[in-house]
Amino acid sequence: MSEVRFHGRGGQGVVTTSKILANAFARTGRFGASFPMFGFERRGAPVTAFGRFSDKPVREKTQIYNPDIIVVLDPTQRNSEAVFQGLLPDGMMLLNDSDITINVSHENLKKLGIINANKIAMEEIGLSIPNTVIVGAFAKMSGLLEIEPCCDALQDYFSGKKLDANIVCAKRGFEEIKLFDL
Amino acid sequence: MNTKAKAKTGSQIKVITGNAAAAIGAKLARPDVVAAYPITPQTEIIEQISKFHANGEMDCELITVEGENSAMNAVMAASLAGGRVFTASSSWGLVFMYDAILATAGARAPVVMVNVNRETPGIIAVSCGQQDMISTRDAGWIFLIAETCQEVLDIVVQAYRLAEDYDIQVPVMVHYDGFYLSYLSEVVDVPLQEDVDKFLSVLKDQPERTKLVPGGRLGCGTHGILGGYLELRHKHMSAMERSKAKFEEIDKEFEAIFGRSHGGQIEKYRMDDADVVLVGSGSMCGTIKAVIDEKRDSGVKVGLLKIRMYRPFPSEVMVEVLKGKKAIGVVDRSLCFGFKGGPMYTELKAFETQLGGSKMISFIDGIANTDITQANVEQMIDTTCDLAAGKDVREVTWVSYPEANEPDSEKPDSEKRGGL
Numbered sequence: 001m002s003e004v005r006f007h008g009r010g011g012q013g014v015v016t017t018s019k020i021l022a023n024a025f026a027r028t029g030r031f032g033a034s035f036p037m038f039g040f041e042r043r044g045a046p047v048t049a050f051g052r053f054s055d056k057p058v059r060e061k062t063q064i065y066n067p068d069i070i071v072v073l074d075p076t077q078r079n080s081e082a083v084f085q086g087l088l089p090d091g092m093m094l095l096n097d098s099d100i101t102i103n104v105s106h107e108n109l110k111k112l113g114i115i116n117a118n119k120i121a122m123e124e125i126g127l128s129i130p131n132t133v134i135v136g137a138f139a140k141m142s143g144l145l146e147i148e149p150c151c152d153a154l155q156d157y158f159s160g161k162k163l164d165a166n167i168v169c170a171k172r173g174f175e176e177i178k179l180f181d182l
Numbered sequence: 183m184n185t186k187a188k189a190k191t192g193s194q195i196k197v198i199t200g201n202a203a204a205a206i207g208a209k210l211a212r213p214d215v216v217a218a219y220p221i222t223p224q225t226e227i228i229e230q231i232s233k234f235h236a237n238g239e240m241d242c243e244l245i246t247v248e249g250e251n252s253a254m255n256a257v258m259a260a261s262l263a264g265g266r267v268f269t270a271s272s273s274w275g276l277v278f279m280y281d282a283i284l285a286t287a288g289a290r291a292p293v294v295m296v297n298v299n300r301e302t303p304g305i306i307a308v309s310c311g312q313q314d315m316i317s318t319r320d321a322g323w324i325f326l327i328a329e330t331c332q333e334v335l336d337i338v339v340q341a342y343r344l345a346e347d348y349d350i351q352v353p354v355m356v357h358y359d360g361f362y363l364s365y366l367s368e369v370v371d372v373p374l375q376e377d378v379d380k381f382l383s384v385l386k387d388q389p390e391r392t393k394l395v396p397g398g399r400l401g402c403g404t405h406g407i408l409g410g411y412l413e414l415r416h417k418h419m420s421a422m423e424r425s426k427a428k429f430e431e432i433d434k435e436f437e438a439i440f441g442r443s444h445g446g447q448i449e450k451y452r453m454d455d456a457d458v459v460l461v462g463s464g465s466m467c468g469t470i471k472a473v474i475d476e477k478r479d480s481g482v483k484v485g486l487l488k489i490r491m492y493r494p495f496p497s498e499v500m501v502e503v504l505k506g507k508k509a510i511g512v513v514d515r516s517l518c519f520g521f522k523g524g525p526m527y528t529e530l531k532a533f534e535t536q537l538g539g540s541k542m543i544s545f546i547d548g549i550a551n552t553d554i555t556q557a558n559v560e561q562m563i564d565t566t567c568d569l570a571a572g573k574d575v576r577e578v579t580w581v582s583y584p585e586a587n588e589p590d591s592e593k594p595d596s597e598k599r600g601g602l
Contacts, residue, residue, distance in 0.1 A: 019367045023197040026369045032197065033368040037361065037551075057369075059468035061362050062555045156197070 001054035002144060003064045007083050008073030011043040013131025016157060017073070018049040020135050023153035024145055025053045033058040046077070053144060069142060072096065073117070073130055078104050094141050096130045100178050112180045113141035120172045125165045132166040136173030147174045193440075194372045200363040203331040203370050204270065204296045204356070205230035207338030209240050210378040211294070214265035217245035217256035221275040222308055223360035224298040228270065250275040254282035254293075261291035261353075264393035266342065269293070272360060273300035273314045280318065286353050287322030290418065292345035292391070293353040296338065299464065299515070300360040301550055309551030310360045312464065312516040315492070316525050318355070322418055324425050325493035328358040329467045331370045333444050336436065337490075339378055343432045348388040350425050352418070357492075359465040359515070361551060366465075373440055381439050422494045429491055447496035449488040452478060453503060456485030458566045461500075461526065462513040463489040466547075466554040470513075473559040484563050489526065497533050506538045508570035511562050515548040522578045541569050547581035558582065 004021075008014035015036040022032030034051040050064040066086040075097040077083050084106045087093075091108045096117040104112065115137040117130030132154065139145035151167045158166050198206070205227045208216070216235075220228045234240035243260075247253045250271050257267035271279065276297055286293050301307040302314045315325065324344060328334040334356070341354040358364065394400055430446035437443040451471050453459065462470055467488045477484050487503055489496065504510055514524020521528045523544030531542060545562045548554040558581045569575045580586035590598060 015365075019197065022367050026195060026197045031369060033366060035362065035366040059472045060556065061359075061366065061465040061468045063553045065555070153197075 001052055001056075001058065002069060002142070003067050004051040004053065004069040004071060004138075005064050005067040006047075006049040006051065006071045006073065007077050007080075008047055008049075009043075010038070010045045010047050011129070012047075012073045013129050014047045014049050014073055017071070017131040017134050017138075018051045020132070020150065020153050020157060021051055021053065021138060021145070023156055024135070024139070024149040027149040027152050028145070030055050031057050033060075035061075037063060046074075068092065069094070069138075071134060071138060073134060075099075084109075092141060094134065094138055094177075096134060102180055102182070105182075109182055111141065112182055113137060113177045114180070115173055115177045117173060120169055120176065124169045124172070125162070132169040133173035136170035136175075137177040138173075139170075140174045140177050141179060147171060150174075193374050193377070196370050196372050197367050198331060198370050198372075199226060199365055199367050200328075200331045200334045200358055201226035201298070201365070202230055203335035204338055204358075205234070206372055207335040208268045208270075208294075208296075209234050210335075210373065210375060211266065211268070211339055211342045211382065212379075213242050213268040213294075215243045215245065215257060215260035215267045216240075216269065217247050217253040217260075217267075218269045218271070219247055219250045219253050219275060221250075221272050223300060223310075223364040224270050224272040224275070224296070226364070227296060227298075231268075250279040251282055254279035254286060254295075257293050257295070258282060258286040258289065258291045259394075261286075261293050262289060262394045264391070266346070267293050268295065270296040270298070272298040274303050276314045277302060277317060280321075283318055283321050283323065287418070288414070290351045290421075291353060292351050294338065294341045294345050294356070295353070296334075296356045296358075298360045298364045299357055305550075307550050310362055310515070311549045311551070312357070312359075312514070313549070315355075315357050316516045316518070319493055319525070322352070322422070323493060324350075324352050324354045324422065324491070326354060326356050326429075326491055327463045327489060328356065328363070329449075329463075329465055329488065331363065331366060331368050332442075334358050334363070335370055335372065336440070336442070336444060339373075339381065340429075340432050340436055342382055343385065343435075344425060344429055346385050346391070347428055348391060350421050350428055351391060352421050352425060357464070363465040371442075377439055381436060384435075426491065426494055426496060426498070445488070445490060447489075447491040447499050448503065449486075449490055450503060451486040451488065453485035453487060455483055457483040457508045458563070458570050459485050459487055459504060459507050459510045460513055460559075460562060460566065461487045461489065461504075461510060461530065463492065463526065464515065466513060466515065466559075469554060469556060470559050473556050473563065477560070477563055482563065482567065484567070492526075495529055497530075500530065501533050501536045504537055504540055507540045509541045509543070509566045510537075511543050511545055511566035511569070513545045513547060513554070513562060515554075517546065517549065524578075527578075543569055543575055544578045545581055546578065546586075552582040554581075
């Protein structure tokens with residue numbers, strides 16, 4: 001089972017990112033479960049979400065304290081302690097940032113993926129909501145998913161032109177992510 | 183859950199939240215009237231139902247009331263008029279409809295509602311906890327509790343068979359944990375409408391229940407004095423007792439159509455050869471099962487008894503399953519003011535003499551959103567094993583608040599400071 005923790009802010013689509021990935025896993029005959037943790041819903045407030053992806057049904061309904069992978073949608077949180085808390089050895093990090101250089105470090109971090117998801121989202125959907133770009137980038141970095149189930153999963157969240165544009169976002173995330181071995 | 187292959191092809195596999203599962207369950211039951219008011223963490227149910235109603239997927243009267251008290255009064259009245267009804271609430275909303283909850287039960291209106299468990303007013307907390315359920319447990323409703331999103335959907339559908347059964351006619355409240363389950367997205371097998379219609383069609387073959395008709399002369403929810411009151415209360419109590427066996431039957435019929443069973447009043451997990459047992463309910467049970475599997479790998483004979491039906495209290499099946507076990511740890515996600523142990527612990531304690539010497543302890547955890555982690559579950563299992571081994575163990579442990587487990591924790595602050 002892969003345990004993934006997502007960090008971002010209300011309005012960035014953190015929760016939707018984790019939902020789409022769980023959906024994509026289900027489309028490959030595997031299992032995914034995700035949930036966010038916040039009090040009142042509000043735009044701009046820090047949001048954490050948790051995703052578990054596995055070949056077997058996921059039964060745990062607890063928050064994730066020792067993630068294999070961390071996904072950071074809000075670049076201002078990239079070096080915060082909370083983000084790296086409990087990261088397991090050989091950990092991976094996916095970062096949404098306009099600065100495509102290695103500017104994070106942690107003893108357990110072995111693989112870093114950086115994507116300028118806000119820029120791609122602005123170009124494709126005209127909004128700085130990076131979530132669907134992140135979905136594609138996650139698939140590429142983690143190696144856990146092909147891009148096809150990710151694009152299929154988007155049908156459950158978007159329709160019409162928005163669906164088409166978000167599929168382009170996911171594909172560009174998959175193709176344009178820069179990977180670094182640390 | 184029994185995860186055998188589906189009995190029927192054509193059902194849809196979806197990744198949805200517990201709240202979406204509740205809304206779809208309600209939609210599949212084809213209610214005549216829905217009245218509800220939004221509240222975190224239940225709001226998504228009402229959003230989904232409003233959407234179904236707006237796009238024509240749901241052919242019901244949707245009453246957007248100005249508050250929860252009106253919601254319950256509206257569905258109670260519609261139910262007494264013979265309609266199938268649905269509502270949902272949580273926490274503050276639930277207690278704001280409290281008088282109507284009592285009246286609905288007294289009138290034996292077969293309302294089905296969802297309550298998404300959240301801490302109650304008192305200390306303001308937008309967080310998970312079963313205290314709202316505990317605050318309404320003596321209202322005369324049947325209470326069912328779900329662990330997974332699939333179980334949420336299935337239990338909502340099953341609840342109609344139970345509430346509206348001619349021999350029961352008692353309102354049913356379906357509970358599941360706010361945040362940890364309400365917002366959890368996971369794989370759910372959404373049944374076919376025709377299968378749900380078939381499952382619920384049994385109710386159509388039963389005698390029609392008494393209903394209010396415009397111009398008809400009938401007292402419903404009437405007042406009773408002395409003998410009349412006693413008769414109504416005794417009938418209500420008897421119907422509650424009958425609902426235990428009825429729920430078991432409904433679960434078996436559900437399995438025959440949908441190919442999955444969740445257990446009836448309780449679910450047993452690795453119980454047969456277990457020496458020590460945790461008793462729990464709701465979303466915590468998934469985590470408990472995962473930890474039990476790890477403990478079993480290292481030779482610890484531990485099992486889980488999951489409470490699915492909380493009102494009426496399934497004492498008979500619980501005693502049958504727990505009898506002779508060395509030690510039992512009961513996990514409560516709520517408090518029982520006036521008692522040291524949690525509510526479910528305190529209730530099970532009433533049957534201690536029938537358990538053949540099993541020792542019991544109480545764990546309080548998960549209140550106000552505190553996470554019932556794998557480490558916490560491990561601690562509970564270890565402590566229950568210590569109890570089985572005859573070690574001296576506290577009767578009540580607040581797992582996430584160790585300060586409560588200190589010897590002087592119950593002393594007043596003035597005494598701890600060394601005087602007023």
